[in-house]
Amino acid sequence: MSPLALGAPANDNVGHASILTLGMAAAFNNIGATVQAGEVSPGAGSGLSCRTQDGWCYNNTTPSNTLWYSITASADPLVVFVQQASTANLQLALWQADDPNNFATFHKIAANDDGNDYYAPGILPVTGLNAGGNYLIQLSGQPGYFGTGGSIQASAVAQQSLAGGHLGAGGIGLFRFTLASAIKPTDYFVIDTGGSTFNTEIGLYDSHGRLVAENDNIDSRNLNSALRFGFAGTHGTSLSAGEYTLALGGFNTIFRNGEIDTSFNQQGDFMINLQSTQNVTLPAAPSRLAVDGSILPASIEEVQLAQGFLGQREVLFIPFILEGDISSTDWAVIHTTGSAIDTEIALYDARGHLVAENDNIGSGNLLSRLSFGFDGDHGDGLAAGEYTLAVGGANTIFRDGLDVTSASQWTGDYAVYLQTSAGVSLMAIPEPAHVQLMCAGLALIGFRLWLRPRR
Secondary structure, eight states, X not given: OOOOOTTOOTTSSGGGXXXXXXXXXXXXXXXXXXXXXXXXXXXXXXXXXXXXXXXXXXTOOSOOSOEEEEEEOOSSOEEEEEEEOTTOOEEEEEEEESSTTOGGGEEEEEEESOOSTTOOOEEEEEOOOOTTOEEEEEEEEOTTOOSOEEEEEEEEOEEEEEEEEEEOTTOOEEEEEEESSOBOTTOEEEEEOTTOSSOEEEEEEOTTSOEEEEESOSBTTBOSOEEEEETTOTTOSOBOSEEEEEEEEETTOEEETTEEEOOOOOOEEEEEEEEESSOEEOOSSOOEEOTTSOEEXXXXXXXXXXXXXXXXXXXXXXXXXXXXXXXXXXXXXXXXXXXXXXXXXXXXXXXXXXXXXXXXXXXXXXXXXXXXXXXXXTOSOBOSEEEEEEEEESSEEEXXXXXXXXXXXXXXXXXXXXXXXXXXXXXXXXXXXXXXXXHHTOOOOOOOOOOOOOO
């Protein structure tokens, strides 16, 4: 190998490659950098050569003012990303060398020219490297781009399973995690549903219940979903540290700030995979399957408010006390999953004011659902206090003042459930009767069923 050129950077020669530490960015400037005699080139990439991971742009395959780096691989996949000046156009190649002093022994592993929309190079996750093995990184500047500064970072990509299981038709999956450090443009962060058996959609929410990003299909031929942040991040080049919730649904799920609409009838097995160059912490307590097919964090309890038989024109009143406020990041859902009739429900506050009502969950689904807080179809919050839930069959009319009129011809079994991240206490419920009889029976001696209090 040739000696260092006068005034060249210390790592101009592959024999003097700078050592990179995984996860640590290193500043560079290639002023005075040269090319060694016989220096390797990865050649042109396949297909759209500039964007591929096996070579450089077809019209610029000759190394120019190169710098060299050495990295020790871990058992995790390896990525290499560059931040460069807006006028720069650099190139990367990853090599394994039998003899670092002999270019003839170099074996190309990966190479890239334009890894993102700013023409910065980036090597996406490379698997199969030998843990503890040494590898060489070649950073080349295309002709005419001398005096270019920037930073280079090689990182290990940790792979985790965020969740897996079976999602019921119309269900919602909520999976929480904590990102310890912010994702930067030289990081890699991907959440995907690869391995799922149905057409998934995912939405990412921050700790305030705001929608950060969403995705339906990876592409026209792949019905799985993926969110990408960091280098070449299609959903953002950065992501703040903090707590997040990944919401999972099927095709036609709609994600908004503080609202998730699920009108799909698909169901199936799912997998949610997470890859990150930054530390991600998962909750110690696993998520749990709710009666309505949703997958909920362990902090959200589900209790059966009532079950039984409802006759024609009968209305059931269920009094309960919500022990804590429901805010935009909390969860409160009332649903009639398991009922054999076309239900209608309405929620009244302690003054008899009609808070919200629902007939059908969606087209083709005759069950009923009210939601507040994080999935606030009927409001982003619900104050602590006394409430009464009214349940009837189709053709029930709800008005203020607990004024309920039912012309329902439905008869059959019913079931009502409450999911909440705040404590709730229930009171004894009489047998269903006509509205007039029920209104007279609301003065009850109650008993209290305590759930886990909100954190």
